[in-house]
Amino acid sequence: MKRVLLASIAACVAMLPAGSLRAQESIKVGVLVSYSGMTSLGGQQTDAAIKLFQSKYGDAPGGHKIELIRRDTTGPNPEVAKRLVQEAVTRDKVQILLGPDFTPNTLAAAPIVTEAKVPTFVIGAATTGIIGEKSPYLTRTFFATPQLCKPLAPYAVKNNWKNVFVMVADFAPGHDCEKIFIDALKEAGGTLAGNLRIPTRNPEFSAYTQRIKDAKPDAVFIFMPLGELSLGSLRAMSDSGLKAAGVKIMGTGDITDESYVDAVGDAALDVITTGMYSTQHNSAMNKEFVAEYTKLNGASPRMGWGAIAAWDALRLVYDGLEAQKGAKFDPDKFMAFVRGRTFESPRGPITIDKGNGDIVQNVYIRRTEKVNGVLQNVEIETLANQSFK
Amino acid sequence: MTSIATVLFNGVAYGMLLFIMSVGLSVTLGMMNFVNLAQASFSMFGGYIVVLVVQRLGLPFLVSLPIAFIIVGLFSIVIERLVFRHFYGTDDLTQVLLTIGLVFMSISTASYFFGGTYQRIDMPAWLSGQRDIFGLTLERYRIFIVVSGAILSLVLILGLERTKLGGMVRACVDNPRAANGCGLNTQMIFAVTFAIGGGLAGLGGALSANLLGIDPNFPLRYLVYLLIIVSVGGMGTIGGTLIAAVTLGVADVAGKYYFPSFGGFVIYAITIAVMLWRPRGLLGRTA
């Protein structure tokens, strides 16, 4: 018994991650995203964007050598995320964080980054009421739910799709988006044909498509998390004949995200979505970005929003560190630098709100089309400087 | 009226898919008393074979189905010989741990070879879109699923009822000891059954690739349903598995249609009710 325990304790001690040596001038940046499980693509894209960024801009902005600490949040798992943030901050002495992704993870981490004064870039959580409210050290380069959920309501009414059916995933962000859209729809003078909440487990859509058919709407608005649900919902719209019957399919950009849209196939054609970024965005900066990204990371998996969010976060990190050239890293000065900053991103111009720290950006209405045989989100309308509220 | 009929039909189609995926698990559980959760991984494997055959090799979808059945069947027998046979007779929890470990490994392996995203499968035109039958507008692919599921059930049930191998399998399920004493090579029959069960799981995965989507997490997403169907139906009974799968498929779809806010619970509520009422499943033997 005694020896067993001693041996196991020794083994555990040996298994501890070795404490890393810290160079004075280096800056530790924690990257806490999901590398495994159902949500592993986010982590892969973050890594790909970081790789590209560093190959272009080096790894020592303003003389601060960047040292990356990567950890896997495994998806929406606040208990693990909180521990990883805690470890990153207290043990690895991380000074800047990218992530954690997912709203619950971010919420769980907020008190720690506040107490430890660690500037944190939200690159994978969209819920309102996180940034600014939960911590002065949180800022966002992703998007905020209203930015994507609001615009399609007036757009639909404008196009005379007045009777809209709303279908969202039955979890907190879905409920959020449902409310925002329905309010906006009423405000725009449209009518609600019906609404449905789809369980996040066991999504078999045929019962729901039948209900939508029964309601005979002009259009359907869909909000689903990336993955099984986003994929399944679009295919169900197509398979059930709703789309063929002329019902317009709309939704947030998740449902036609580039990394999944190939699996959706032709069912995604002509779907109208809101998005913060499309690889088709027509700007010189984006063309260069897409070409270099593809060259470095290959064409598959295709680039999704995780990459652009990480890219812009790094832009801010590098610029902020450059501004503190030769000085010891000061998180408050860094946050002051980041807030209120406006810059050109491959997605278009973006601004970090001075008062709140959340993102203000263009939102694009896109139609999914085949471009050179590949499904792409083609921007058809630009809504400039959309608020996060 | 037409809505109800369509909902029912869709439920049956969903149930058929679940049936094909779970029937192998049911038979191996009933016959060998072996809890093989990796059956869900076999299904995923079948799905990826369709992806390879249809998307990469460009062969027709119909050709990919028998290929998935055969390859997964052969693969399952390799696994059975290499790993599982050492664990016959161990307790359930050990088998659960072993096979869930294999499921984890299969997830990473799939993600290594195919990436984390969902796979695209182009269906031939005759399987896409809708078709009007008896005044109902039904999805062509679901019609295909129902028809092939019905044929498969018929083949399985007849095969088990009318062939000598089927008789041997039933004899082994009934009483493996007596079967052995009467000259049946139970080990060999187990192995063949295992291969067929694995092949069916692969076929189920192949058929569901279009409807449910194939990605590395497929096994974990459907494992619970397979377990529920097998236990509700009664282990080792093909008829029971069919009834359970179709009932749960219909109940799920109908529940979601009529009570969208509680629809997700229906399957679980039925499971609890059946397990309290008949702990060995609907058609399970009372030992």
Place this chain on the structure above:
Amino acid sequence: MNAARDIVLATRNLRMAFGGLAVFDNLNFELGRGERHAIIGPNGAGKTTFVSLVTGLLTPISGDVEFNGAAITRLSPQQRVKAGIARTFQINTLFRGLNPLESMVLALCERDGRSGQAVTSVSREKPQIDEALAMLERFGLQEGALTLTDMLPYGQQRLLEVALALALKPQVLLLDEPAAGLSTQQGHELFSQLVELTAGTTILFIEHDMNLVFRYAEKVSVLAAGSMVVQDTPDNVRNHPRVREVYLGV
């Protein structure tokens, strides 16, 4: 009720069937207090079913089981045990992962209502431990008292089976083939011990070894074809023509 014989356990018009196959039709049986009573009969006559009906593991279709004059047909097996009926099983029904000492202490704690005590160590249950030791010694089980039951020789397991039931100090002890699997000598030892240890306890036993039956039973009942064919003294039973018939075949 019965002046000559104080009836402790009786069955009245017991009817029992398994899936339509009748086992008993109107089974009447009486067990006098203090008796050592054997039930014999061919395989499949329903002897074990009879014991299970008396102990409550099975419920009859109709009829009653009476204990001390009161019907206990509706009582749970546990209530019957508490009332004073204990039994052993034909196939060892032991705690294979516990040792005899633990098994015995467990039985005694259950008997004395100590089993709900979840706070202090078993080692504090001094009276039960002492009695357990005495019991094991009396049964000659002290050698293997700390060996896993599963690892004990079969004969000792058989003894433990009886010892656990006897530890409950029952009024009636039902023994289902106690000597099954024992050697002749062991069987005789077991029975002579039982006679000694159970003075005052009424014993009903099922046994195939006629030597044991006729030597140790004071009364013998013959169960065949769903009813008690004969209930009489050993000598009368031995010479009864029906007994030879049911026991030896055509």
Place this chain on the structure above:
Amino acid sequence: MTTLDTSAPATGKEAARAKFAGYFVGLSRWKIGEVLFWLALVGAYFVPDMNIILLGHILIWGLFAMSLDLLLGYRGIPSLGHAGFFGIGAYAAGFLGKYGWTEPISGLLFAMAIAGAVGLVTGRFVQRVHGVALLMVTLSLNLILYDAVHRATDVTGGDDGLQGIVIDPVLGLFRFDIFGKTAYWYALIVTFLLFLVARALVKSPFGLSLLGARENTRRMIMLGAPIERDVSFVFAISAALAGAAGALLTQTTQFVAPSALSFDRSADVLVILIIGGTARLYGAFIGAIIFLFMRDWLAALSPVYWYFWIGLLLVIVVSFFRRGVLPTLETLLQRLRAR
């Protein structure tokens, strides 16, 4: 074969008697290994660079696995829905903290009471079901509870977690700091105290009757044991301990989300317990140490493919440590000693 120390010659009846009488005392006596185990957990805090945040979580998982051990290891009742109780404790503590009852120790006790009460009801509900049917019933109950919590966003915050949980400093003195120091001590002390409760329980006559019912229900019935009462009671105790683990997680992280009662957690805790070894309490902790350290280590080493290695770990454990790591090591040690 025997567990008896055969080297000591039994001299006469009295000596044997003394030895047997001491058997139960020996069973409940503290072994040196046990003392070292807990001392090591205390000492771990002082080891430089020790990841006490992770270790704190491991303690909580260990406590959770230990609660399952009472049910599965000692009573032989498997459950695939144990995270339900964990989650009920976690949410109970969370709601208390949110609505003003911010004192941690009473909050913990309250959470235990709630979880225990649910356990008692569950125990009565499922006690006639066994084996696979029981697994499916507990699994389904767990899934229903998860879905309910997950979807009731107005009450629970759904996926985003319960917002606004405030937990006071422990005893008014020790604030839960970001270094996880208070969390570690709090988790260690609570876990140790509840371990003492569980230890007393399994060494008591009630614990013995649990083992009896696990080994042979039929015989227990024929000893007149109140099987149904015992099942409800052990369910309640197990649920209360699981609830304590959940409450500890909420209090030390000041956060609770539906993942606290997900089916994955039920599966993980079962895996931890089986890896460590059932029916010895420490198996739960050893399992938690192995599983969580390995998971953390592998996830850092191979963020994308660590699932593969965890899977391999499970296969290796069932191949070479059939009854779990701790029992196998114990057997090995006994063999070495016997030599």
Place this chain on the structure above:
Amino acid sequence: MASDAQTAALEVRNLSAGYGPAKVLHGIDFTLARGEMLVVIGRNGVGKTTLIETICGLTTHHGGEISVHGQRVDSMPAYRRNHLGIGWVPQEREVFPSLTVEENISVVSRAGSKWPLERIYELFPRLAQRRSNYGSKLSGGEQQMLAIARALATDPTVLLLDEPVEGLAPLVIQELIGAIRKMRSEGDLAILMVEQKFEIALANSDRCLVIDHGELVHACESSTLLADAALLDRLVGVGH
């Protein structure tokens, strides 16, 4: 009693066996010649069924030899012993309940068997009538006939019968005994039968073995034992 290993249908030498680690049989020796019928008698629970199942290969072998026509089989799995000629009629019949009568026979039948389906139905006309009934729906006697039929279908040279007349009505017993006689008369089938009802057993066999507590205590001609009431009573009887 002299035996020649080459010609013996079944030879058992110093056989010890049981279920798991528990030993039930201790050093059993006997030989069964071609065409011979041997009965094993003894009280309940003395190891008779264990002996049958050990020869079949369904118990734990602890030591000793079993040979069929001179070939050692004691380490073979049960199904291979069956293929070498050991047919088994289990004590509880153990017919396959979810198979029909005909399937019960056909799943185990061998090509070129001396006992094709027609011949079996000839032997048991009752089975022919009930050929499409499920095993679970048969009466006890029919189950017994089916169990024997199933064993015959495996083309045995040695048939092991475990209490074939147990629990059957006298008329059915007569029918069964008639069938067993017929089976013997049409070839050199060797039969080892375990039976509780020893008067029937002895009257229909050549030799007998008496087992008590796992040991062979007596072996003689059946007729000798049947004639010696005192000896019979002492070995297996009621009373002293």
